[in-house]
Amino acid sequence: xxxxxxxxxxxxxxxxxxxxxxxxxxxxxxxxxxxxxxxxxxxxxxxxxxxxxxxxxxxxxxxxxxxxxxxxxxxxxxxxxxxxxxxxxxxxxxxxxxxxxxxxxxxxxxxxxxxxxxxxxxxxxxxxxxxxxxxxxxxxxxxxxxxxxxxxxxxxxxxxxxxxxxxxxxxxxxxxxxxxxxxxxxxxxxxxxxxxxxxxxxxxxxxxxxxxxxxxxxxxxxxxxxxxxxxxxxxxxxxxxxxxxxxxxxxxxxxxxxxxxxxxxxxxxxxxxxxxxxxxxxxxxxxxxxxxxxxxxxxxxxxxxxxxx
Numbered sequence: 412x413x414x415x416x417x418x419x420x421x422x423x424x425x426x427x428x429x430x431x432x433x434x435x436x437x438x439x440x441x442x443x444x445x446x447x448x449x450x451x452x453x454x455x456x457x458x459x460x461x462x463x464x465x466x467x468x469x470x471x472x473x474x475x476x477x478x479x480x481x482x483x484x485x486x487x488x489x490x491x492x493x494x495x496x497x498x499x500x501x502x503x504x505x506x507x508x509x510x511x512x513x514x515x516x517x518x519x520x521x522x523x524x525x526x527x528x529x530x531x532x533x534x535x536x537x538x539x540x541x542x543x544x545x546x547x548x549x550x551x552x553x554x555x556x557x558x559x560x561x562x563x564x565x566x567x568x569x570x571x572x573x574x575x576x577x578x579x580x581x582x583x584x585x586x587x588x589x590x591x592x593x594x595x596x597x598x599x600x601x602x603x604x605x606x607x608x609x610x611x612x613x614x615x616x617x618x619x620x621x622x623x624x625x626x627x628x629x630x631x632x633x634x635x636x637x638x639x640x641x642x643x644x645x646x647x648x649x650x651x652x653x654x655x656x657x658x659x660x661x662x663x664x665x666x667x668x669x670x671x672x673x674x675x676x677x678x679x680x681x682x683x684x685x686x687x688x689x690x691x692x693x694x695x696x697x698x699x700x701x702x703x704x705x706x707x708x709x710x711x712x713x714x715x716x717x718x719x720x
Contacts, residue, residue: 438560460523592707615656620712
């Protein structure tokens with residue numbers, strides 16, 4: 412008998428919620444205390460439900476608040492950010508208890524709000540602009556009824572010391588790019604190897620023409636040449652850069668530039684290098700082809716490799 416009364420009460424509550432919560436008369440708003448957050452500081456967002464109608468409003472909050480209030484977080488590139496591992500583990504296999512539901516009444520003009528830290532829900536590690544939307548379910552037992560807020564943005568930036576380092580690194584890279592225009596082909600290849608030795612992959616990549624060099628790697632060249640999608644091509648170029656640095660992460664112990672030939676806007680540089688694998692040394696000959704771009708800088712556009720022993 413008690414169970415029957417309980418089930419009847421829950422069914423009545425669900426029906427009452429659907430009829431008493433008008434999505435046209437109630438609004439969801441989200442707001443931040445400020446628009447920019449640095450480092451790992453708390454990203455607090457206020458989630459508010461306001462009754463803008465002329466009649467009393469009624470809704471139910473689940474004892475598991477995530478079943479009633481959700482957020483959708485996206486990057487400026489419209490990429491969806493998934494909830495973090497800890498939140499996912501916490502919600503997986505967790506079941507709400509209707510006996511612990513909260514029943515909220517709002518008179519016209521009244522509002523209900525809660526503050527959340529988005530870092531508790533998402534791993535926000537990149538420094539960029541994010542867009543967030545709030546989603547509210549007035550009846551935790553009926554996911555077909557919901558109301559969304561408008562999108563609101565915030566920016567995530569590094570702390571001041573990190574920003575200063577990024578600025579200093581940018582200035583350094585700019586100077587290095589400007590210096591490239593003054594280097595001869597053999598000096599470009601020398602700088603290329605020096606960067607490889609110290610694993611400075613950012614500087615390493617400054618010496619290559621990615622769009623030309625990709626053509627000597629069959630799997631990448633096929634995809635790149637067969638596509639007319641600009642976005643796909645840019646993504647493929649970035650993947651190729653990662654591949655190329657991994658490809659060159661090899662145990663070279665020395666190199667010697669043997670010959671440089673310059674003919675107009677094209678040059679070839681021959682290099683003998685020594686590779687050490689465990690207790691074995693292997694002598695390798697590289698022949699680099701470089702071309703001079705419109706800015707006057709020599710860039711590596713292709714190369715061949717030959718084992719000398």
